[in-house]
Amino acid sequence: MKIGIVLYPTFGGSGVVATELGKALAAKGHQVHFITYSQPVRLGSFRENIFYHEVSITDYPLFDFQPYETQLASKMVDVVKYEKLDILHVHYAIPHASAAFMAQQILKAEGIYIPFVTTLHGTDITLVGKDPSFEPVITFCINHSDAVTTVSESLKQDTLAHFKVSTDIQVIPNFVPPSPPHGAERAYIRSKYAQDEQAILCHISNFRPVKRTEDVIRIFAQVRAQKDCKLILVGDGPDRYACERLCRELHLCQDVIFLGKVRDTVHVLEIVDVFLLPSETESFGLAALEAMAVGVPVVSSNTGGIPEVNIHGVSGYLADVGQTDQMAAYVLDILDPANLQAMKVGALQTSQKFNLAEILPQYEELYRKLVQKNA
Numbered sequence: 001m002k003i004g005i006v007l008y009p010t011f012g013g014s015g016v017v018a019t020e021l022g023k024a025l026a027a028k029g030h031q032v033h034f035i036t037y038s039q040p041v042r043l044g045s046f047r048e049n050i051f052y053h054e055v056s057i058t059d060y061p062l063f064d065f066q067p068y069e070t071q072l073a074s075k076m077v078d079v080v081k082y083e084k085l086d087i088l089h090v091h092y093a094i095p096h097a098s099a100a101f102m103a104q105q106i107l108k109a110e111g112i113y114i115p116f117v118t119t120l121h122g123t124d125i126t127l128v129g130k131d132p133s134f135e136p137v138i139t140f141c142i143n144h145s146d147a148v149t150t151v152s153e154s155l156k157q158d159t160l161a162h163f164k165v166s167t168d169i170q171v172i173p174n175f176v177p178p179s180p181p182h183g184a185e186r187a188y189i190r191s192k193y194a195q196d197e198q199a200i201l202c203h204i205s206n207f208r209p210v211k212r213t214e215d216v217i218r219i220f221a222q223v224r225a226q227k228d229c230k231l232i233l234v235g236d237g238p239d240r241y242a243c244e245r246l247c248r249e250l251h252l253c254q255d256v257i258f259l260g261k262v263r264d265t266v267h268v269l270e271i272v273d274v275f276l277l278p279s280e281t282e283s284f285g286l287a288a289l290e291a292m293a294v295g296v297p298v299v300s301s302n303t304g305g306i307p308e309v310n311i312h313g314v315s316g317y318l319a320d321v322g323q324t325d326q327m328a329a330y331v332l333d334i335l336d337p338a339n340l341q342a343m344k345v346g347a348l349q350t351s352q353k354f355n356l357a358e359i360l361p362q363y364e365e366l367y368r369k370l371v372q373k374n375a
């Protein structure tokens with residue numbers, strides 16, 4: 001099939017999933033056309049069957065706000081028409097699904113029918129979507145997509161609760177692609193950040209308030225009081241400065257490493273012992289799954305879709321949002337040499353449910369059904 005994928009090209013989970021999905025489809029022989037405003041972070045170098053179409057944004061002095069949605073819709077029309085795409089898959093409701101609908105209508109007027117799948121990733125529904133000013137557009141887009149998927153059952157229920165949905169929603173969970181282990185290099189890299197006897201805790205996010213990154217520092221402070229350890233923080237965003245300040249206040253600076261944005265987070269995850277995700281809400285928690293997939297247990301909050309990914313007592317532990325004492329106690333429990341190995345195995349095994357090999361055919365099947373229906 002010839003598949004167009006529309007995504008946010010940044011470090012966010014939705015962009016990561018969309019990019020990895022496209023790469024996996026291309027590896028299976030489908031022709032994949034990414035359509036967005038800059039090269040997706042995880043796209044990597046030249047690969048067979050992958051094409052990238054950049055939406056250029058006009059910098060015209062009349063516009064205070066650039067009409068990205070219109071330019072995106074025009075680009076979709078162009079790519080569908082001239083690359084002869086069979087289907088569009090848009091990640092995130094606004095403005096991708098609304099632009100897809102517009103493109104579909106334009107093409108219909110020219111006698112071309114292009115079905116589009118909308119995948120909801122969470123923030124489009126749980127945060128942005130709750131802003132009533134977006135509600136009519138999001139509801140319309142959901143109900144006029146040829147198919148809608150969510151990345152967790154929890155997000156499906158949230159969508160049904162917040163919008164008047166008249167279409168079926170299929171849950172297709174996120175996945176992690178297999179990654180070759182680093183072996184000997186891993187020990188060398190680890191030695192640059194911690195002594196052998198020190199544990200390494202880790203958190204990866206965009207440091208937005210929903211991630212509760214200051215909780216990460218507070219959990220670490222409590223663990224650090226009982227056990228020699230380091231904390232590696234990956235990512236950047238609005239709450240980073242508050243975290244740096246908190247580290248100074250709590251005299252933790254020598255043990256907390258802020259790496260900033262990192263492209264291949266798997267290499268960081270390979271050297272850590274416990275991953276922390278104390279978010280206010282998460283539709284899925286891709287970062288936690290990525291940690292589990294390299295055998296790193298997770299201590300997280302228990303909201304949204306996280307309990308569908310992190311299984312309490314198996315792949316890590318869950319606690320109520322803000323319960324940093326409880327989370328710190330769980331970290332210490334995992335780091336106990338009597339438990340660590342079993343938890344690592346539990347994390348790895350649990351992650352296998354989200355193997356690429358399990359998830360990819362679900363998208364292919366969905367595309368096939370829609371393409372056949374519209375043939």
Ligand code: GMT
Nearest residue numbers: 012013014121122123282283284285286
């Ligand atoms: O979490 C973010 O701020 C980024 C956001 C996004 O839209 O990329 O992540 C959402 O989608 C990810 C991929 O499906 C999920 O793993 C995250 O849980 C979800 N974030 C939230 O629901 C807050």
